[in-house]
Amino acid sequence: MKNFIQQLTAQEDLNFLLTNRIPRMTLTRFMGWWSQIKNPWIRDASIGIWKLFSDLDLSEARKTHFESMHDCFTRELKPGARSIDMREDILSSPCDAIVGACGTIEATQVIQAKGFPYTLGSLMGFSPRTGELVHSLKNGTYVTLRLTSSMYHRFHAPANATLEHVTHIAGDTWNVNPIALKRVERLFCKNERAVLSLRLQDGTPLVIVPVAAILVASLRLHAINLLLHLDYTGPDEIPCNIQVTKGQEMGWFQHGSTILVFVPPGFQLAKGIETGQRIQMGQALLEKLS
Structure with a gap:
């Protein structure tokens, strides 16, 4: 199922239609509200659908439990998951x-x-x-x-x-x-x-x-x-x-x-x-x- 969805959205004309020729502002406002709902059924269903459309990997996330989809989107990483190149130049x-x-x-x-x-x-x-x-x-x-x-x-x-x-x-x-x-x-x-x-x-x-x-x-x-x-x-x-x-x-x-x-x-x-x-x-x- 996941492979089928990803192959479908990889078609450029369809991808552009589905992600642009829609009420962009309205959908964005709706998603901003929806993603912050702290309901376990909504959270789990939303993250599950998200995984179907992406390569979401939460193994580096600091938390193992998220209150909402928004909480998952804005997740922190485990300490030490990224190293910073500290050279001055x-x-x-x-x-x-x-x-x-x-x-x-x-x-x-x-x-x-x-x-x-x-x-x-x-x-x-x-x-x-x-x-x-x-x-x-x-x-x-x-x-x-x-x-x-x-x-x-x-x-x-x-x-x-x-x-x-x-x-x-x-x-x-x-x-x-x-x-x-x-x-x-x-x-x-x-x-x-x-x-x-x-x-x-x-x-x-x-x-x-x-x-x-x-x-x-x-x-x-x-x-x-x-x-x-x-x-x-x-x-x-x-x-x-x-x-x-x-x-x-x-x-x-x-x-x-x-x-x-x-x-x-x-x-x-x-x-x-x-x-x-x-x-x-x-x-x-x-x-x-x-």
């Missing part, structure tokens, strides 16, 4: 992921998928502050990190840094899988997202952009004690001055989604980082040039 991966498009930022343009570019301005917004940030990243390096639904959904600081500003940008909830990325132009610029502006200890800017997706559209940020979601009505520009240490947990998604990482010139992709590569939180992602 390395930015570690903020999350478990499959590496998507990555490489050099061409002026201020990056690639979503083959033939589908987008600009940093359209992703991060067009405020004066964002303009300065985009300029600082010109001709730098970027990495797209896709979290599948079954992965560990918490994300962590890639380095010792200061979180200086958070920008929340309301948007849609398109699926962010490779099938949708090949069909929907500027998809990351359409979905709900948060722009996390950090500064490394030597003054270098680092930008992390968690992008929400269908069934997700909810992002917990620990540093500012905030839950960003479809119905969020608080401030969209949030200045802050919060120190984070490498490997420190910064927040979580309610489900799978994408994290985009941007750095200015002076960095390169770490060895082995290429499109399609699976990576774990804490592994070397970007390397500072000497």
